[in-house]
Amino acid sequence: MKYNRSNKEKFTLENKNRKINNADDKIYRKMFDVKFEAVQFINEKLNLKLNEEELEKYNRSFVTQELSNRTADIIYKIKGRNVFFLLEHQTKKDATMPWRLVEYKVELLQGAIDIKKKGKKNFKIPLVIPIVLYTGREVWNIADEIERIQEKLEGYEEPFGKYTLIDINQDSDEKLLYEKTYLSKISLLEKYKRNGNLAEWIKKIIIEINEHENEYKGEGKEVLYLMISKVLKSYVGKEKTENLLTSFEKEGDDMLQILETIEEEKKMFIDKGRKEGVKKEKNNIIKEMLKKNMAIDLIAEVTHSSKNNILKIAKS
Structure with missing residues (x-):
């Protein structure tokens, strides 16, 4: 592929205030910015059959500056549905990755939820699917679920996001x-x-x-x-x-x-x-x-x- 100056604009980061220090992160971010590449990646890794027309880049203006500075992610959304794909690139191991992704997901949910529909019978929380692409040299042995890095209480287990309901009527x-x-x-x-x-x-x-x-x-x-x-x-x-x-x-x-x-x-x-x-x-x-x-x-x-x-x- 012959390099053309006009291509430069296509790879410009949406948020100029981002502080992504790693050059590899910039490259992968640029690649994920190309919708075709992102769709192929998502389909292959998640065994889906999405096409380019079904996805759209998500407006990330809701993300706080603090969180924005800590992540090099790209977010795609299925058109007409509250289903999101969060693409994250990592060059180094990060033991806090499960927690980081929870932070990103909550931040995204807060911006994506339609306030007008909250409390209605058919209201559903958006689905956020994070994918971490790791390109570092060390073996990735970090937990892929937040439960694995949480404190444990003997004799009690609870999936993350689940709550215990005590209904006095029962x-x-x-x-x-x-x-x-x-x-x-x-x-x-x-x-x-x-x-x-x-x-x-x-x-x-x-x-x-x-x-x-x-x-x-x-x-x-x-x-x-x-x-x-x-x-x-x-x-x-x-x-x-x-x-x-x-x-x-x-x-x-x-x-x-x-x-x-x-x-x-x-x-x-x-x-x-x-x-x-x-x-x-x-x-x-x-x-x-x-x-x-x-x-x-x-x-x-x-x-x-x-x-x-x-x-x-x-x-x-």
């Missing part, structure tokens, strides 16, 4: 109730904070903690206070909540009595509503419950009225 109520942690009790309250059985579960929790007080360690009790305060304020109102928290410091009998009173009042209004049923009488029940400073959420649950309707009655 735990039985009994498991959460009898597990000797305050965290499990908070989770149980979370399950039932919008349920008519909330007071019943608080009673069970108090009984469990009082009966096995020595088995509950740490300062989690204070956090449980906060959780009870949070859920009960919307359920029984501020005044009764303060009484509950005060009695929580005692043996639990006072608290249980208050909870039983709440349940009895709730049942009374439910029975009254069933008997009277008429809209006018329902409004009277709402007014009566408001006079007792009962929480809006509880009134809505008992009377099957909207919160807006209850607030209108409260203002009338």
Whole structure:
């Protein structure tokens, strides 16, 4: 091939601020800049059947200057799809290569993800496929997976990118109730904070903690206070909540009595509503419950009225 000055422009680096010190890196980068060569390389190494028209060079303006200065990579993208090929050339061994590639991938993902589609049901994270071309003399004995250079915890394994999901809805109520942690009790309250059985579960929790007080360690009790305060304020109102928290410091009998009173009042209004049923009488029940400073959420649950309707009655 005869060298022509006009070819010089084709091999100009896109980012003039790059600091690629190794001459070989520049050569390989120039070669990967030629789409035909890149496609052939990708197809051969990954056993794919892509053609030139399917790929496009990716706009790398999202890459930070710090990261840009540390990599001599070329990125291609399949047109119309969020599938990327990251081509990296190495002349020397680099023990941090798995981590470096994770950094590059995350940086690329941040720039490639469509913010407007995040959270939608069909949203998918882009796929980034890194390929490292090594041309050094030493034997490449560097790990090709980040797990191999991570710290290990005996008896536990987790693929990189995977997370452990703890779904309280999958735990039985009994498991959460009898597990000797305050965290499990908070989770149980979370399950039932919008349920008519909330007071019943608080009673069970108090009984469990009082009966096995020595088995509950740490300062989690204070956090449980906060959780009870949070859920009960919307359920029984501020005044009764303060009484509950005060009695929580005692043996639990006072608290249980208050909870039983709440349940009895709730049942009374439910029975009254069933008997009277008429809209006018329902409004009277709402007014009566408001006079007792009962929480809006509880009134809505008992009377099957909207919160807006209850607030209108409260203002009338």
